[in-house]
Amino acid sequence: MSARPIATTRSAAGIPTQRLAVWWIIASEIVIFGGVLGSYIMHRLAHGIWADYAANTNPWIGLTNTFILLTSSLFAVLAHQAAERGDGKRAANLLYLTCLGGAMFLCVKGYEWSYEISHGMTITANTFWSFYYTAAGIHALHVIAGCIIMLFVAETAKKNLELHRVEIIGIYWHFVDVVWIFLFPLLYIAK
């Protein structure tokens, strides 16, 4: 097995390959979430009664989670800044803080869901709750995936290697954040 293919080092379009790839990943993710949320919005418009179901969601918990995710995104930006300066150690620490934000988000979500499920608002209760758990669940999977990848990136960044990856995972993390910005008003605020 020879060293890395030369293809991986080329940049004919003038954009680093990894950044290009993450934007294409995000493009394909937008249509995945677009499919879920588009279906949800169409149903919501057709069923006025869903407003009553949605009244059972707790906007304060949603707001807390929004705040947590936005803060973690700030750490991702700071990590990128540190990586640009070549300070891998600081970048890694900031990425750990970002991960901590993701973990807190998931804990709050777990608390919220266990409360709702124990009060009869399960995924099979009605179609509103099916959409609620499916949309937020797919988003939560992205949070988990982002955290896992971020731990790997931080591991190499700590040794001052592959620092460009800090920016890539940051772009992805901002996307996960933006999806939540759409989910929060649609699932919690619109009553």
Next chain:
Amino acid sequence: MAESIPVGHADEHADHDHHEMTFSEKYIFPLDHKMIAMQYMFTGMFMALIGGFFSYAFRMQLAFPGMNVPGWGVVSPNDYNALVTNHGTIMIFWVAMPVLIAAFGNYLIPLMIGADDMVFPKINRLSYQIFLLSAIVILAAFFVEGGAFGGAWTAYPPLSTKAEYSLTGLGSTFWITAVFLEFVAFLLGGINFITTAMNARAPGMKMWDIPMVVWMIVIASILFMLSVGPLLAGGIMMIFDQQLGTAFFDPDRGGDPILWQHLFWFFGHPEVYVVLLPAIGITADVMCVFSRKKLFGYKTVLYTAIGTGVLSFTVWAHHQFVAGIDPRMANVFTVTTLLISVPIAEMLFVYIATLYGGSITLSTPMLWAMAFIFEFLIGGVTGIFLGASGNDIYMHDTYFVLAHFHYTFYPIAIIGTYAGFTFWFPKMFGKMMNDTLGKLHFWLTIIPFNMIFLPLFVLGAAGQHRRIYDFTNYPELAMPWQQDLRVLATVSLCVMLGAQLIFFYNAITSWISGPPAGKNPWNSNTLEWTAASPPPHGNWPEGLPTCYRGPYEYSHPEREEDFWPQNEPA
């Protein structure tokens, strides 16, 4: 995964340039784009044999109801449903997609743009492994309780979501899981193709110097990526409906079965163009080489392909004219559907103009390429009948529809693949194929193909509905002339399937003992023909090529030779 051989860690050996690769590194877990392409190609061909066998089994039942079909046995109604469903699913998702996009894309993109590999070799390998897993899952469905899914390849609810209707509680979940995994595999692969073509091009290769087939695979990957998301979401909803008891698609409990149709066809119609465009691209390359002419209107083809791609997102509801959508909405979709035939016709005209005045060699790949134009034309023209909503209400779900889309998919998936395979066979295996056997195989495939599906147009126009297991139960559909046409179609199918043995014989004997091909047997311009045949690991160990001009400079007036390779300095 069946193989349990440990994977060699590529990174550990990064500093040994001439590390001898183990068998599993080279053939089972390769990082080399050519070997991954071969994995896709052979998996696709294996699945094509299975899909072809399924069509044989259910066509025998249609021609000779209740017969003990050799190789399958008596086809029960449940068998019949599972066979037609999986024939469709396998032929589109496990044959057309892996062969046309993944195999040709993996093989051709790095070679044609002058790179030594894809930009993400490990993601490439992962993509194939997920694809292989999905193929195992779809086949495994035949061995679970209740058998494989039998609710048609479109999987409309409630057939797909309620076990009491489809009688395949597990089979339907296997089906949607396999389709889901397959999409994930192609999303990973597609990102690789797009970024490779964008970023890893040889020095000097500008946008308009990229060979058409690479452009088409890239456009197809973008189309796939932008259309499959809603169906991935729909797949999750369907699995929840089947296994958790949610009601996304159940109108009794607040859901909507039409939602699935929208999610499916929003992907399903662009999907036609996802597999069509690579075949169109292959045809362009083959035609220019064997007519020794520059492609008539390179940019025209490109712009019409992009136009087709954009329009393909606006036509999906023409599959749902009888599903209860608003007739005013149906009018809109009729207009967009008829519009999309304009760019496609434009492409076919460009190809005919390319042939005009060329010095045409009727080699085997050229025959396939020309057959593609001819047969696809029939598919396109019959599509206009079905795109008009008024007419579609009569034609919907008849054999006319079935014959129509086989006249599109067959040229794409079979004829286009054979054009590409016979054209690049010398590059892939370093040997020439036997031209006489190739032509025999061509005629014994094309003539029976038309004899299968032309009768089905007639039967469909006479009102023969799809998805009927035994026509003897319907006296008005079991008249002697109708049964005769069914027998004709089935016999033609058997001849056509048998003729594929010629192809396999030809490919295998040529691979073993064909005459050596040399680097550039067709006197072609594009970069892959400047590498050794077959190209070694890294493609050009002596140094990667530089590009100086467009791919189709044939019969240039200022040159003695009638071709002008892209890497030759002026």
